[in-house]
Amino acid sequence: MSTKVEKALELHDKGYNCAQAVACSFCEEFGVDQETMFKISEGFGFGMGMMDMCGAVTGMMMVIGMDNSIGNLENGKATKADTYKKTKEFAEKFRQKNGTYYCRDLKGVSGKGNVVPCSQCITDAVELTEMYLESVK
Secondary structure, eight states: OOHHHHHHHHHHHTTOOHHHHHHHTTHHHHTOOHHHHHHHHGGGHHIIIIIOBOHHHHHHHHHHHHHHOOOOTTOTTTTHHHHHHHHHHHHHHHHHHHSOOBHHHHTTSSSOSOOOOHHHHHHHHHHHHHHHHHHTO
């Protein structure tokens, strides 16, 4: 288990939602303070509060966006398509591993697939995020 996974699971145990746990475990890499990331990602937990896209996956997408975007405020389209491509690729990797990326399915509410605990979703999302970051070095 990587130290990032350990950190994310510790944050989740402290009450951070899945998106917060994943995104906040990568704050140092991007010079973002944890409180700011905590606030930004709060609405993404519990499948954006609607048991939709898994919070761990959206936390992963936030980190990919932080890494891939050039932050060109004058040309918002500069890296958008490439970022979408990368987030789609890694969301698909998560889906392949867990059967879905929807919170309601992962939690067994929809009656589809196997129940996957939040701790496993967080672990998988952090590991995929690490894989992404390693691939772009």
